[in-house]
Structure formats: C-alpha cells, structure tokens
Amino acid sequence: MHFDSFSDLIAMGxxxxxxWGAFxxxxxxxxxxxxxxxxxxxxxxxxxxNKQERQARIEAARNLENTL
Structure with missing residues (x-):
C-alpha cells in the first residue's frame, strides 16, 4: 500500500x-x-x-526426631 503523505498514512484511506483501533x-x-x-x-x-523452605523445615524436624 502506498501513501502520498504522512496524513494519508494516518487516515488509512x-x-x-x-x-488504529485494531492496533x-x-x-x-x-x-x-x-x-x-x-x-x-x-x-x-x-x-x-516457600515450598522448598517448608520441605527443608520438615526434613530438619525429621532429623531431629531421629536423634532423640
């Protein structure tokens, strides 16, 4: 599509x-x-x-249980 001027480009025929609404x-x-x-x-x-931190706390508690 060829436009003669910038205003023709803006007007889009x-x-x-x-x-421009679609754009x-x-x-x-x-x-x-x-x-x-x-x-x-x-x-x-x-x-x-958060899930990884929770899992790490669970593992730490589990390891603590094993030492008691």
Missing part, C-alpha cells in the same frame, strides 16, 4: 478508526498479557521457594 487493541492485549505473565511468574517462583 478513511479506515483509520478501524485500523491499539492488539497492543493493549499484549501489554495486559505481559504484565499478567510477569505477575504469575513471580507468584510461582515465590510459591516454589
């Missing part, structure tokens, strides 16, 4: 609302997905760390 919705969706994925990733890492 009269379909600017649809074209906006796509960008917004990708932004929300990225933020959600980062939050979920941090939560999963924290959950795994």
């Amino acid at each position: 009269g379909y600017a609302g649809y074209v 906006g919705m796509t960008f917004l969706s990708l932004l929300i997905l990225t933020i959600s994925s980062l939050k979920t990733g941090k939560k999963i890492i924290l959950d795994v760390k």
Whole structure:
C-alpha cells in the first residue's frame, strides 16, 4: 500500500478508526498479557521457594526426631 503523505498514512484511506483501533487493541492485549505473565511468574517462583523452605523445615524436624 502506498501513501502520498504522512496524513494519508494516518487516515488509512478513511479506515483509520478501524485500523488504529485494531492496533491499539492488539497492543493493549499484549501489554495486559505481559504484565499478567510477569505477575504469575513471580507468584510461582515465590510459591516454589516457600515450598522448598517448608520441605527443608520438615526434613530438619525429621532429623531431629531421629536423634532423640
């Protein structure tokens, strides 16, 4: 597609609302997905760390039982 000027590019042949709206919705969706994925990733890492610490406490208690 060839445009004669920058304003023609922005106008998108009269379909600017649809074209730029689609770009906006796509960008917004990708932004929300990225933020959600980062939050979920941090939560999963924290959950795994807590589970490992809990397991270490259980093992320490089990080893302490064996010495009594």
